[in-house]
Amino acid sequence: MAARDQHGPGAPWGKDFHVVGHAQRKVDAMAKATGEAVYTDDIQLPGMLHAKMLRSPHAHARIVSIDTSKAEALPGVHAVLVGSELPIKYGVIPWTPDETALAVDKVRFIGDEVAAVAAVDEDTAQAAVELIEVEYEILDAILDPEQALVTPEPAIHEDRKRRDNISKHVDLSFGDVDAQVAEAAVVIEEDYEFSSNTHTAIEPHCAVAQLGADGRLTLWSATQITHYVHRAIARVLELHPARVRVVQPCLGGAFGGKSDPFSLEFVVSKLAMKTGRPVKMLWTREEVFYAHRGRHAMKMHYRTTATANGMITGVDAKLLIDGGSYSSFGLVTTYYSGQLLTGPYDFPNYRFDSTRVFTNKPPCGPKRGHGSVQPRFAFEVQLDEVAHRLGIDPIEIRRRNFLGDHTTTVNGQRITSNGFLECLDAVEKASGWKERHGKMPFGRGLGVAGSMYISGTNYPIYPNKMPQAGIQIKVDRSGLVTVFTGGNDIGQGSNSMVAYLVAEELGIRPRDVRVVAADTDLCPVDLGAYSSRVTFMVGNAAIDAARKLRKQITESVASHWATAPSEVRMINGVVIDLQDPDRTMSQREAFHLAEEAHDTLGSTGSYNTPTLGGDYRGGSIGASPAYSFTAHIAEVEVDPETGRITVDKVWVAHDCGRALNPTIVAGQIEGSTYMGAGEVVLEEHTMNRFGLHQGPSLLDYRIPTSLDTPDIEAHMVESIDPEGPYGAKEAGEGPLHSTIPAIANAVHDAVGIRLRTLPFHPSKVLRALAEQKPAQEVQA
Amino acid sequence: MRVFRLQVNGDPLDVAAPEHWSLLEVLRYRLGLTGSKQGCDKGDCGACTVLIDGTPTLACLALPATLEGKDITTIEGLRPLHQKAGGQGVDPVQDAFDRCGALQCGFCQPGMILSTKALLSDNPDPSRREIQDALAGNLCRCTGYTQIFQAVELVADEVAGREPRKPAWAQAREQEIAAASPKEEPFQPEHGGQA
Numbered sequence: 001m002a003a004r005d006q007h008g009p010g011a012p013w014g015k016d017f018h019v020v021g022h023a024q025r026k027v028d029a030m031a032k033a034t035g036e037a038v039y040t041d042d043i044q045l046p047g048m049l050h051a052k053m054l055r056s057p058h059a060h061a062r063i064v065s066i067d068t069s070k071a072e073a074l075p076g077v078h079a080v081l082v083g084s085e086l087p088i089k090y091g092v093i094p095w096t097p098d099e100t101a102l103a104v105d106k107v108r109f110i111g112d113e114v115a116a117v118a119a120v121d122e123d124t125a126q127a128a129v130e131l132i133e134v135e136y137e138i139l140d141a142i143l144d145p146e147q148a149l150v151t152p153e154p155a156i157h158e159d160r161k162r163r164d165n166i167s168k169h170v171d172l173s174f175g176d177v178d179a180q181v182a183e184a185a186v187v188i189e190e191d192y193e194f195s196s197n198t199h200t201a202i203e204p205h206c207a208v209a210q211l212g213a214d215g216r217l218t219l220w221s222a223t224q225i226t227h228y229v230h231r232a233i234a235r236v237l238e239l240h241p242a243r244v245r246v247v248q249p250c251l252g253g254a255f256g257g258k259s260d261p262f263s264l265e266f267v268v269s270k271l272a273m274k275t276g277r278p279v280k281m282l283w284t285r286e287e288v289f290y291a292h293r294g295r296h297a298m299k300m301h302y303r304t305t306a307t308a309n310g311m312i313t314g315v316d317a318k319l320l321i322d323g324g325s326y327s328s329f330g331l332v333t334t335y336y337s338g339q340l341l342t343g344p345y346d347f348p349n350y351r352f353d354s355t356r357v358f359t360n361k362p363p364c365g366p367k368r369g370h371g372s373v374q375p376r377f378a379f380e381v382q383l384d385e386v387a388h389r390l391g392i393d394p395i396e397i398r399r400r401n402f403l404g405d406h407t408t409t410v411n412g413q414r415i416t417s418n419g420f421l422e423c424l425d426a427v428e429k430a431s432g433w434k435e436r437h438g439k440m441p442f443g444r445g446l447g448v449a450g451s452m453y454i455s456g457t458n459y460p461i462y463p464n465k466m467p468q469a470g471i472q473i474k475v476d477r478s479g480l481v482t483v484f485t486g487g488n489d490i491g492q493g494s495n496s497m498v499a500y501l502v503a504e505e506l507g508i509r510p511r512d513v514r515v516v517a518a519d520t521d522l523c524p525v526d527l528g529a530y531s532s533r534v535t536f537m538v539g540n541a542a543i544d545a546a547r548k549l550r551k552q553i554t555e556s557v558a559s560h561w562a563t564a565p566s567e568v569r570m571i572n573g574v575v576i577d578l579q580d581p582d583r584t585m586s587q588r589e590a591f592h593l594a595e596e597a598h599d600t601l602g603s604t605g606s607y608n609t610p611t612l613g614g615d616y617r618g619g620s621i622g623a624s625p626a627y628s629f630t631a632h633i634a635e636v637e638v639d640p641e642t643g644r645i646t647v648d649k650v651w652v653a654h655d656c657g658r659a660l661n662p663t664i665v666a667g668q669i670e671g672s673t674y675m676g677a678g679e680v681v682l683e684e685h686t687m688n689r690f691g692l693h694q695g696p697s698l699l700d701y702r703i704p705t706s707l708d709t710p711d712i713e714a715h716m717v718e719s720i721d722p723e724g725p726y727g728a729k730e731a732g733e734g735p736l737h738s739t740i741p742a743i744a745n746a747v748h749d750a751v752g753i754r755l756r757t758l759p760f761h762p763s764k765v766l767r768a769l770a771e772q773k774p775a776q777e778v779q780a
Numbered sequence: 781m782r783v784f785r786l787q788v789n790g791d792p793l794d795v796a797a798p799e800h801w802s803l804l805e806v807l808r809y810r811l812g813l814t815g816s817k818q819g820c821d822k823g824d825c826g827a828c829t830v831l832i833d834g835t836p837t838l839a840c841l842a843l844p845a846t847l848e849g850k851d852i853t854t855i856e857g858l859r860p861l862h863q864k865a866g867g868q869g870v871d872p873v874q875d876a877f878d879r880c881g882a883l884q885c886g887f888c889q890p891g892m893i894l895s896t897k898a899l900l901s902d903n904p905d906p907s908r909r910e911i912q913d914a915l916a917g918n919l920c921r922c923t924g925y926t927q928i929f930q931a932v933e934l935v936a937d938e939v940a941g942r943e944p945r946k947p948a949w950a951q952a953r954e955q956e957i958a959a960a961s962p963k964e965e966p967f968q969p970e971h972g973g974q975a
Contacts, residue, residue: 029878032886033893034870035815035855042814123798202819202827202921203887252817252887253921285820430948491885491922663881666949667927671884674924698824698919706915706925713948714926
């Protein structure tokens with residue numbers, strides 16, 4: 001393991017730090033608690049128009065004609081927009097641009113955007129939308145991924161190089177998995193299925209655009225990727241990027257659901273340009289379900305080989321990924337579905353063959369734990385089966401196969417800090433595993449699982465050599481420090497994180513740091529809030545910028561006091577002469593001295609990942625500067641009469657490197673775990689046989705309420721990463737993964753059934769119990 | 781269009797709006813009280829919760845015409861009410877939500893905080909189960925509710941003059957700090973946001 005503390009060898013956390021590691025207020029919490037915080041739909045501009053969308057009623061159809069004349073004639077309507085006015089294709093991954101703001105020639109799912117209207121109010125816009133006449137030529141819809149795999153025609157996307165319905169195929173092999181089968185003491189081979197589910201941020205998508213009198217377009221949008229939206233808007237609207245400003249107001253949750261450029265962002269921008277008026281579009285909850293980009297449904301086949309003492313010798317996976325109608329992040333999803341499984345256990349041999357297909361359903365994308373939650377479920381259940389078969393304790397088998405720290409995975413990913421064993425220890429102890437696992441009455445069980453996740457990757461989406469994260473700091477004569485960051489605070493607290501790190505580094509209080517974020521006119525570029533990259537990358541950039549500034553300030557004070565800069569220390573806003581602790585000055589006085597010496601004060605900092613990844617095509621996808629590790633133990637109660645699973649309690653320990661603010665880290669661990677639990681027992685994003693969403697509302701698509709959520713006990717393991725900001729790693733996505741298999745494994749402990757198809761609805765439980773009974777009778 | 785006479789956060793207001801508009805639309809788009817949020821517009825999420833004569837009510841399903849003569853409290857009204865009653869800073873519920881980390885994206889929290897206010901005014905020392913029941917109409921997607929429950933319990937503990945309950949991770953950290961430097965006082969976060 002790395003040194004426990006690189007900021008003073010052997011020093012425990014909390015001793016050398018004045019801000020980091022302590023409970024702190026969030027910079028924006030009071031604004032949120034009082035209703036003062038401005039979210040996108042809270043923006044009201046003078047003369048603002050409201051826009052509504054016309055959506056496809058067909059899963060797959062060619063647009064023959066669109067007649068907008070009646071809509072245009074409706075009093076109060078200012079503009080009607082159709083696809084041919086915005087024909088340039090886009091997509092968050094530059095290699096797969098297959099979306100248009102509005103359908104140009106075809107619609108590809110029920111809910112696909114066809115036309116839009118801007119009017120004096122929403123009611124008028126909606127009335128006008130209903131007057132638009134569209135003639136469709138209906139095409140065969142492909143809804144089943146197995147069918148998509150073998151059905152090249154009709155191609156859902158017709159103008160790609162390959163004329164079929166395969167979105168992406170990745171086949172990578174490390175070592176020789178097949179050679180292990182003959183030697184193995186145990187071979188487990190099973191099929192697993194993960195149904196689709198969706199983010200359900202409580203804030204629906206919303207965007208407001210205004211064309212300024214200076215000819216510059218401003219877009220306020222509920223997005224987690226301001227920079228990519230900026231690039232996409234400029235390209236699709238054919239504007240010089242310097243004429244476009246994208247601002248992310250306060251954001252009401254995202255979880256990956258706001259990390260693509262979305263139709264409404266282009267539409268309000270174009271409508272603002274057409275009408276000369278500000279235009280807002282707020283999607284209804286129903287529309288958010290169509291926008292989706294949620295968890296991909298996956299059909300997964302896994303074969304694990306192991307020795308008699310439980311050492312894994314090979315893992316072979318074949319995955320079929322249902323992508324829905326567009327590419328979105330699909331290229332990355334396909335890689336992640338295999339690349340991120342190679343820890344926290346050592347795989348000597350590994351192969352995965354992943355295929356993402358197009359179907360006529362709402363497009364899937366990145367949901368918290370992008371691409372790796374589904375395989376993690378399958379593998380951790382399979383590993384439990386291996387342990388069960390060999391009679392090894394499920395925690396013990398995970399310990400035996402531990403990958404280690406400062407090592408390399410079979411697929412060439414560099415591992416630095418790794419606190420997985422401590423995570424296992426923590427949940428084992430907290431849950432009373434040794435006394436209780438396998439020993440509780442029928443119907444009650446404990447299950448364990450582990451996982452790992454990235455802290456950002458070195459793949460910057462569009463190839464460039466510029467920093468992945470940038471920070472600018474301005475120092476004011478009042479004593480205030482303003483930090484400018486392109487980072488997107490989506491509720492995870494990244495603005496607070498930036499304030500803590502700058503305050504720690506400068507020796508001032510977080511309340512004296514103001515953070516200006518996610519405004520492309522004002523802030524240096526950050527690539528966005530995805531892949532759990534913000535704390536690691538923006539945090540390192542913030543420390544870089546603040547450290548340069550601290551040097552200027554301490555040198556100026558040292559010169560004034562005629563002492564050495566090393567003798568000048570700033571702590572909580574007071575500058576102290578270490579040789580003469582009675583000699584002090586305020587941060588404000590120090591800033592004045594520094595400004596006299598260095599002219600106007602300011603500083604920049606940036607971060608770029610080192611070169612990482614395996615030396616093969618796709619080897620850098622999933623290559624992260626640091627990986628987080630998690631262990632979960634779940635306790636469930638299974639009612640054999642009703643088939644209902646109740647997740648009573650989940651113990652989770654997460655290796656977050658250093659907990660920069662433990663309160664926020666605990667919130668990320670708990671929120672992830674809760675979301676995972678919902679995916680097991682409640683949530684399913686499904687279409688009927690016509691491709692129609694089964695229930696696009698929060699009543700029908702059930703997420704856990706305060707009554708459904710398990711009792712969650714979070715623990716933090718601080719492995720102190722050598723490259724993380726003060727040793728920190730990610731905490732926002734990793735702790736979702738192993739929740740799901742831990743619950744699945746607990747169900748096995750409770751009633752002896754192996755459920756391999758999510759979600760675990762009561763009907764599946766009852767069926768498995770019924771199938772189990774005759775088998776037991778035969779054995780008896 | 782119709783003129784509604786409403787009592788919002790203590791202010792008597794005449795507001796003109798289309799007859800079919802919900803209270804939520806009137807609050808947000810006529811009165812500029814955007815603290816009440818729209819998450820679903822059909823009574824499923826609870827983000828629009830306001831207090832009507834002290835009872836948590838979904839503003840997206842409430843028609844303004846039925847509310848004349850009633851006392852409507854939105855999230856914007858909490859701090860002024862607290863200060864009017866002689867309190868400092870924000871309402872203790874708002875403060876506890878911040879101290880416990882219950883405010884992540886913040887979108888559901890105006891409704892959650894108002895539901896909590898109503899709970900604690902009826903039942904100042906609720907059990908965990910009573911808290912879960914009282915907040916079951918307010919969906920939160922960020923927190924998993926844990927830190928929200930802790931915030932409600934923190935207010936109850938402080939009102940009762942008890943030592944506040946602490947989550948397992950916080951107890952573990954305090955023990956570790958105490959072991960490392962026994963003389964150090966437990967850290968108390970400072971009050972208030974930005975300077």
